[in-house]
Amino acid sequence: MQQKTSIDIISLLRDKNSQDRAFRLILSTYKERVYWVIRRIVIIHEDADDVVQNTFIKVWENLGKYRGDSNIYTWIYRIAINESLAFLKKKKRRSVSMTDFGDVLFNNLESDVYFDGNDFQKKLQKALLRLPEKQRLVFNLKYFEDMKYKDIAEVLGKSEGALKANYHHAVKKIEEFIRTI
């Protein structure tokens, strides 16, 4: 089904007159998946809402540049992740706190009205937020999105070997963190 949609989108994109329809199809197909990818990176809903809107506006602006040589969803994910990381970078710069930025994000999570996890679930999120940025990204895409290493490599522009190593390290660190609590 996903594959069919992707083919439909690409064929619509070939004709400039049907680009608007292609964008509507992209939006209806990927909005939720893209939102959750972004939400797991930026954590709170308000931020995710800003980033997801910017992401789809970028997608719309750059539809003409999509060459069709990669999966449409990996192309959109790449834009979404770049937007999310750029957003976090700005937020990090604005943050005057001397504490670790992972802790800042965790504090944001605790105050987010759209998160209602119990203590254990919060601790797991804390473990994730303590991961280095790249490991967290790889872990999110592999674990939550269930993406293939090949596709993650396309999104992040890394080799599959490096991604496997990143994922392995991420899992070890989470385990270690859980042992300490």
Place this chain on the structure above:
Amino acid sequence: MNQSKAMNKKGNINNWQEGLKKSTSSFHVPESYFNDLETQILQKTSGAAKKSSGKITSMNSWLAMSISTAAALIIGFILLFPSNRMKDSDLTFFDDLDQYAGYSDMWIAEEVKQAELDVDDTSLGEIDALLADGVTNEEIINEYIGLNNEE
């Protein structure tokens, strides 16, 4: 806490992974968020499209205004700057004035000649004849005034 201790005892990675899966289901969004999101994004993209087409329109009007201003300036320059008109006769503005001044005598002579041609020889001959007959200038003038008053 107890849950994590139990998991550690088991040493089973799948347990925390299950917990993690559940933790992500603890994230929520406002009701009907995704429908509103789609509407908002479509509004923004159509707004941006209008803005960009508006840019082209305003650019066209600016271009038209610039062209008409430039044309007006060129026409004004041609009409108001006298040196442009004198190019054909190879005269400057001052040469032109000098020329008029130099030819003024000739122009006066021409004007006088033309005036003489315009004078009615017959009426002059009559006056001369009246004067020769001993009629004074005053009488002639009084007669002339009287004739004009009758008319």
